[in-house]
Amino acid sequence: MIRKIFLGLFLLVFPATLMHAQSVVAIQGGKVLTVTRGVIEKGTVLIEDGKITAVGGDVQVPAGARVVDARGKVVMPGMIDAGTRLGLVEIPEEQTTVDSTEYTEPVQPDLRVMDALNPRSELLRAARAEGITHALSTPAEGNLIAGQCAFIRLDGETVEQLVVKSPAALLINLGEASKQTYVKKDKPPTTRMGEIALVRQAFLKARHYRAEHEAFAKKQAEGKTEKGSKREEDWKDATPPARDLKMETLLDALEGKIPVVVRAQRVSDIETALRLAEEFGFKLVLARATAAWRLAEKLGAKKIPVIVGPIQEEPSRMESLDTRLDNAAILHRAGVSIAIQSDSDTDVRELPFAVEYAIAHGLPDDAALAAVTINPARFFGLDERLGSVEVGKQANLVILDGMPFYVKTHVVAAFINGKPVDLATHQTELYDFYKKKYGIE
Amino acid sequence: MTRASSLRLQILLAVICCFMVSRAVLAADESRPIAIRGATILTMTNGTIENGTVILRDGKIENVGKDIAVPADAEVIDARGKFVTPGLVDPHSHIGVYSVPEVTAHDDGNEMTDPVTAQVRSEDAINTDDPEIARGVSGGVTTVQILPGSGNNVGGWATIVKLNGAQTVEEMKFPNAPPSMKWAWGENQKSVYRAKDKAPTTLMGEAAIVRQKLYDARNYTAKWKAWEEGDKKEAPPERDLQLESLAQVLDGKVRVNAHSYQVNHFEALFRISDEFGFQIASLHHALDAYMIAPEIARRKIGVVTFADLWGYKVEAWDAIPQNAYILWKQGVTVAFHTDNPVIGQRYYIAQAAFAVHYGLPDDVALQAVTINPARILGIDRWVGSIEPGKHADVVIWDGYPIELRSRAEKVFIDGQLVYTLDDGFLPWKGRPVGQFTR
Numbered sequence: 058m059i060r061k062i063f064l065g066l067f068l069l070v071f072p073a074t075l076m077h078a079q080s081v082v083a084i085q086g087g088k089v090l091t092v093t094r095g096v097i098e099k100g101t102v103l104i105e106d107g108k109i110t111a112v113g114g115d116v117q118v119p120a121g122a123r124v125v126d127a128r129g130k131v132v133m134p135g136m137i138d139a140g141t142r143l144g145l146v147e148i149p150e151e152q153t154t155v156d157s158t159e160y161t162e163p164v165q166p167d168l169r170v171m172d173a174l175n176p177r178s179e180l181l182r183a184a185r186a187e188g189i190t191h192a193l194s195t196p197a198e199g200n201l202i203a204g205q206c207a208f209i210r211l212d213g214e215t216v217e218q219l220v221v222k223s224p225a226a227l228l229i230n231l232g233e234a235s236k237q238t239y240v241k242k243d244k245p246p247t248t249r250m251g252e253i254a255l256v257r258q259a260f261l262k263a264r265h266y267r268a269e270h271e272a273f274a275k276k277q278a279e280g281k282t283e284k285g286s287k288r289e290e291d292w293k294d295a296t297p298p299a300r301d302l303k304m305e306t307l308l309d310a311l312e313g314k315i316p317v318v319v320r321a322q323r324v325s326d327i328e329t330a331l332r333l334a335e336e337f338g339f340k341l342v343l344a345r346a347t348a349a350w351r352l353a354e355k356l357g358a359k360k361i362p363v364i365v366g367p368i369q370e371e372p373s374r375m376e377s378l379d380t381r382l383d384n385a386a387i388l389h390r391a392g393v394s395i396a397i398q399s400d401s402d403t404d405v406r407e408l409p410f411a412v413e414y415a416i417a418h419g420l421p422d423d424a425a426l427a428a429v430t431i432n433p434a435r436f437f438g439l440d441e442r443l444g445s446v447e448v449g450k451q452a453n454l455v456i457l458d459g460m461p462f463y464v465k466t467h468v469v470a471a472f473i474n475g476k477p478v479d480l481a482t483h484q485t486e487l488y489d490f491y492k493k494k495y496g497i498e
Numbered sequence: 499m500t501r502a503s504s505l506r507l508q509i510l511l512a513v514i515c516c517f518m519v520s521r522a523v524l525a526a527d528e529s530r531p532i533a534i535r536g537a538t539i540l541t542m543t544n545g546t547i548e549n550g551t552v553i554l555r556d557g558k559i560e561n562v563g564k565d566i567a568v569p570a571d572a573e574v575i576d577a578r579g580k581f582v583t584p585g586l587v588d589p590h591s592h593i594g595v596y597s598v599p600e601v602t603a604h605d606d607g608n609e610m611t612d613p614v615t616a617q618v619r620s621e622d623a624i625n626t627d628d629p630e631i632a633r634g635v636s637g638g639v640t641t642v643q644i645l646p647g648s649g650n651n652v653g654g655w656a657t658i659v660k661l662n663g664a665q666t667v668e669e670m671k672f673p674n675a676p677p678s679m680k681w682a683w684g685e686n687q688k689s690v691y692r693a694k695d696k697a698p699t700t701l702m703g704e705a706a707i708v709r710q711k712l713y714d715a716r717n718y719t720a721k722w723k724a725w726e727e728g729d730k731k732e733a734p735p736e737r738d739l740q741l742e743s744l745a746q747v748l749d750g751k752v753r754v755n756a757h758s759y760q761v762n763h764f765e766a767l768f769r770i771s772d773e774f775g776f777q778i779a780s781l782h783h784a785l786d787a788y789m790i791a792p793e794i795a796r797r798k799i800g801v802v803t804f805a806d807l808w809g810y811k812v813e814a815w816d817a818i819p820q821n822a823y824i825l826w827k828q829g830v831t832v833a834f835h836t837d838n839p840v841i842g843q844r845y846y847i848a849q850a851a852f853a854v855h856y857g858l859p860d861d862v863a864l865q866a867v868t869i870n871p872a873r874i875l876g877i878d879r880w881v882g883s884i885e886p887g888k889h890a891d892v893v894i895w896d897g898y899p900i901e902l903r904s905r906a907e908k909v910f911i912d913g914q915l916v917y918t919l920d921d922g923f924l925p926w927k928g929r930p931v932g933q934f935t936r
Contacts, residue, residue: 148809148810148811148812148815149809149810149811150685150810150811150812151811151812179809180809183808183809369842369845369848371598371630371633371839371842372598372599372629372934373598373599373600373839374599374600375599375601377599378599378934381936382936383936403808403809403810407806407852410848410851410852410855410902413902413903414902416903417902417903417904417905463901464851464852464854464855464900464901464902465854465855467855483815483816484808484817484818484819487816487818488818488820491788491789491818491824492820492824495791495792495824495827495828497823497824497827
């Protein structure tokens with residue numbers, strides 16, 4: 058009875074405190090890899106309202122906070138895969154489930170990944186179970202100016218919840234795949250010359266589009282200032298130049314509002330990307346970049362960010378003969394800021410193993426960690442919200458039972474925007490069923 | 499004798515001398531044993547030997563153990579802190595029939611003109627200059643089975659080879675390897691022939707076509723038998739390479755490697771093998787094999803699978819990374835494969851590593867890339883473990899091989915050093931085309 062009264066009193070007096078404390082999560086005692094501020098051996102991370110509110114070795118845990126015991130565990134930011142087709146593809150060989158390949162014309166900056174994302178995709182669950190909490194989702198290769206990439210979090214019931222930023226970048230695919238698509242259709246581009254002519258023409262057209270709109274706006278403004286004049290009459294009902302979605306996206310790129318991710322593999326294609334960026338002044342992010350190691354000094358000097366991967370690329374194309382496992386390491390040594398991508402859909406969950414290969418071939422551990430956390434966040438202008446364990450950032454965290462990327466390390470918990478995420482996948486559900494069926498431990 | 503001819507003679511003699519000397523040096527080197535000392539030896543069949551020694555002589559493993567005598571004339575390799583495994587055996591690769599780069603000219607793996615092409619042989623297509631050979635060795639792979647592709651229900655004859663860098667297939671071929679054939683069941687054959695508007699376009703069609711062909715082969719055998727047992731006054735029946743190949747399968751002389759994914763594929767294959775009374779050696783890919791693991795164990799069929807290749811098509815949608823684990827628990831002999839070029843030949847060891855990530859014990863995972871595939875191919879008398887008498891196919895790793903950070907540091911095939919981390923694939927050293935082992 059007394060206890061009940063006490064409880065009632067408590068609830069009466071402290072409801073606000075209680076509510077507050079309950080919404081606080083404290084991940085306590087883990088080895089925290091902050092990425093930007095070093096390693097805290099026995100650290101605590103506080104999460105409140107989806108954000109990180111404290112990080113350190115001697116953080117006061119508020120009474121009533123939900124404590125997650127992370128002793129003996131490693132806490133790090135959720136990994137970011139800088140190039141995937143997540144949400145766009147379900148079963149790659151079933152065309153009805155593939156929305157990444159609008160191969161109907163080579164210049165399609167108006168396409169938005171956001172309009173095709175499927176938040177119910179199993180592939181999102183599979184990836185986040187291995188600690189990947191965010192990804193850049195891009196159209197597939199095979200189209201020249203392929204569309205607008207979306208930066209997504211791998212948790213959400215709706216597209217709106219999934220999308221962190223759209224457009225996050227414009228994608229241009231140079232090289233073999235883009236021309237192959239149109240060789241089959243007997244349409245341009247069927248050569249690299251054709252590809253670049255189309256890209257240049259598109260950007261020039263966008264400049265002209267801007268000039269037309271600016272000229273119209275100027276004339277209209279001038280007309281308005283001449284009260285009662287015939288010119289005002291002329292301009293009041295004048296139709297502005299038509300809006301062109303393709304041109305508007307290209308203008309965003311030309312004006313530096315979004316970066317341009319250019320996928321290029323062999324040396325000549327990487328050079329072409331640099332030439333285009335110089336001619337039109339867009340913010341270039343190189344991707345795939347198989348032969349980038351051959352141009353490492355130049356890329357370092359020009360401070361071009363590079364998304365490398367797939368790390369275990371084979372010399373399976375004429376344009377990938379320069380593949381080597383220490384591409385990432387060589388670029389890093391030359392001062393290039395790198396991110397790592399899986400460039401995949403169903404295999405995004407193997408990103409940590411790819412990182413391990415890059416480390417095996419010379420990429421320092423801290424650079425490898427940055428390549429799947431803070432660097433990709435920076436490339437897409439999201440480093441104030443994501444990519445490290447810092448106060449004020451979104452609480453995207455994973456807890457591991459060992460050091461990241463090691464083959465015997467497993468994800469034991471993950472948080473996206475402070476919310477614990479379910480680590481079950483289609484595969485774990487099948488395994489659980491058959492394990493039980495056959496009495497296997 | 500003129501001066502000129504005398505000079506010629508001198509040159510000739512000098513050349514002969516040089517030749518003899520170099521032969522002598524070479525011969526001495528060949529017979530000089532190699533002792534790998536101080537390593538952790540993962541034997542695969544007899545546990546782990548810490549700080550052990552392996553002696554290689556005349557292309558064979560002469561001895562292995564903790565405290566064994568090192569022959570006085572042995573070339574000693576200090577392998578303290580390193581790990582030694584047998585060379586890896588990949589039971590399913592298309593190396594050389596789908597060479598890299600994958601340009602049209604290299605497309606030699608699938609004779610997709612008829613769903614039954616039992617008569618074709620991968621050995622007639624293997625490109626011995628495929629860079630994947632060097633890359634495979636850089637990942638510790640020494641033996642591979644090269645299969646035709648999976649476009650047809652009966653794809654043709656396989657070839658088992660050593661990745662020794664030889665210029666001819668004849669020199670690469672694994673001596674005395676049992677005959678082996680590629681079969682395939684499921685989506686690929688349907689999609690290949692649907693595109694041609696030919697049968698099969700369903701799983702029903704696949705079974706009907708193969709069953710009819712096997713009856714044709716049975717009739718073919720009967721016709722020959724009748725002729726052999728008769729007075730032989732008539733001309734012998736015409737030889738038919740396709741039916742002859744299938745007749746050998748019915749005769750139980752061929753190891754059938756059956757590409758298949760789902761339970762309905764496995765069952766169709768079981769029904770056919772029961773109807774005609776031959777054994778299927780192994781199910782390949784077999785991503786859903788875990789669902790009927792006890793039945794596969796009962797039939798003593800091996801499984802060659804991916805550690806984790808999920809979701810790329812409908813028949814791969816239920817793949818789980820514990821497939822190998824469940825099969826092993828149920829007593830099935832399990833091996834991994836690369837299906838190169840699906841997975842790069844050099845990343846074969848990663849299959850074992852991925853499986854460990856998902857719960858397979860380390861030793862089982864390593865057996866699944868060494869002794870188990872050797873057993874499935876019927877070559878375990880010669881390769882797949884570190885045992886005296888076996889081929890000296892040995893890998894020295896700079897770390898524990900299950901860890902992806904470890905790299906093959908030295909690779910021996912038949913006792914010859916063919917790869918070092920510093921110098922790459924030695925048989926191709928100095929060739930103008932790159933070795934692709936970086």
